[in-house]
Amino acid sequence: MAKLQQEVLQGTKKVKSINQFRWTFVFIILIGAVVNYLDRANLSVANPLISKEFGLSPLQMGVxxxxxxxxYALANLPAGWLVDKIGPKKMFTGAIGSWSIVSLLTAFTSSYSIFYTLRVLLGISESPFFPSATKAINTWFSKKDRGTPLAVVNTGSQIANGIAPPLLxxxxxxxxxxxxFFVIGAAGLVVMVVWWCIYRDPSKLELIEINKDEQEEVQIQSTEKKIGWGSLxxxxxxxxxxxxxxxLVYTMWTFLTWLPGYLVADRGLTILKTGWIASIPFLMGIIGVPLGGIISDYFIRKGYQPIKARKIPLVCGAILAACAVIPIPYVSGVNAAITLITIAYFASSVPTGVIWTLATDVAPKNMVASLGSIQNFGGFIGAALAPIVTGAIVQATGSFEFVFLVGAVLLIVSAVSYGIFLKKPIEVK
Structure with a gap:
């Protein structure tokens, strides 16, 4: 009896030790995600001033x-493969160091062409970040537990988007x-050093403890055939x-890149007032992203299959966001418009909490980061088109009306793609 109690006590201590360590590096990744998205949001916040300084048209600013x-979208394809090959520690370190240096260099540019080039380099250097985070969490958390930490990490983008307008x-x-730009770059270098000093891969004993409730599945995965990147x-x-x-990402990046400009140009707000009002939708995203992960983990514990559990918050969020986006251009008051934008952004952020977790459920074990990156590639093709298409629509029509209608249609496409057509994990034959 005493021996049994001692084994239980040792097991409890081991679980507690693993939890303390893995949630420590989840917190580091969360801070990295905040810095990551501040680097992306800084140009959007500075949109009115930089447009004026460089004499840019709406279409040029969209470009x-x-x-x-x-x-960023294209670099996601090799980035995921490299993370699967090299591991999250080295790839995370290289990514955050590279993008921080690019941000520092941007602070010293006064040329449109150099500015453009540095933004290109920023996209390439940031591409391994979320694949590295997904790979690390997939390794340290079991299937029934990883939805919440991945959602927490993705919350970093919403925290950044919420604080970016007033802070920046x-x-x-x-x-x-x-x-x-300089301050954000310096912050990234600090996070890089902390990550390099703290993160490590789990030992064999730790892996056994982490996956103790899924040993049969782990055994199957260890004997299954490997799949190549191109085969995905x-x-x-x-x-x-x-x-x-x-x-999903097209609509979110329409808000991320053009919301300050929309509030100034279409709603007549000052730059200072825009900085505070534009933060409201993004602050609600801080609630939406972890909510998606929490909901999906809840349904898994209730016995739902992982893919079905992830799809519930994903599809419901996309449909609600579409319903909120459609009437935005037709309301006259600023308060009504901000309320609808806030609902739309909150709803579209709920799926963000499960997008990367869904990749861990669909992908073969050796291709988790790769499939997550390929999915992210699709999202950021949408993100890349969003500011250009928005700029072109505004320049051609002088209005944001069709901007929101396009976003609503694409949200429905997203709900259908995930909800109806994505049914089962990739089976290696």
Whole structure:
């Protein structure tokens, strides 16, 4: 009896030790995600000032806003493969170090062409971040537990989007947009050093403890055939994930890149007031992202299959967001418009909490980061098109009306792709 009690006590201590460590690095990744998205949001916040300084038309500004997104989308394809091959520690370190240096260099540019080039490099250097985070969490958490930490990590983007308008606007107006870029770059280098010093892969004993409730599944996975990166494109599930994420991320990046400009140009707000009001939808995203992970983990514990459990918050969020987006251009008051935008952004952020977790459920074990990156590639093709298409629509029509209608249609496409067509994990034959 005493021996049994001692074994239980040792097991409890071991679980507690693992939990303390893995949630420590989840917190580090969360801070990295905040810095990551501040680097993306800084140009959107500085949109009115940089447009004026460089004399840019709406379409030209849309092209500059998308300069980060095209390379980021394309670089996701090799980034996921490299994370699966090299591991999350080295790839995370290299990514955050590279993008921080790019941000520092941006603070010293005064040329449109150099600015554009640096935004391209920023996109390439940021591409391994979320695949690295997904790989690390997939390794340290079991299937029934990983939805919540992945949702927490993805919340970093919403925290950044929420604090970016007031924080970065204050920095920009107190000093300059160049100082704003410099401060964010320096913050990234600090996170890089902390990650390198703390993160490690789990030991064999830790892996056994982490997956003790799924040993039969782990045994099956260890004997299954490996799949190559290119082979993922032969499966319908991969393509439905690409199309589904395209619609979600397109709409979110319409808000991320053009919301300050929309509030100034279409709703007549000042830059200072825009900095505070534009943060409201993004602050609600801080609630939406973890909610998606919590809901999906709840349904898994209730006995739902993982893919079905992830699809519940994903599809419901996309449909609710579409319903909120449609009436935005037709309401006259600023308060009504902000309320609808807030509902739309909150609802579209709920799926974000399960997108990367869904990749761990659909992908073969050796291709988790790769499939997650391919899905993210689809999303950021949408993100890259969003500012350009928005700029072109505004320039051609002088209105944002069709901007929101396009977003609503793509959200429905996303709900259909995930909800109806994505049904089962990739089976290696």
């Amino acid at each position: 500059l806003l998308s300069a980060f997104l095209w390379p 606007t204050a920095l920009m107006l107190a000093f300059s947009w160049k100082i704003m 494109f032969r499966y319908k599930s991969t393509w439905f994930m690409i199309f589904g994420n395209f619609g």
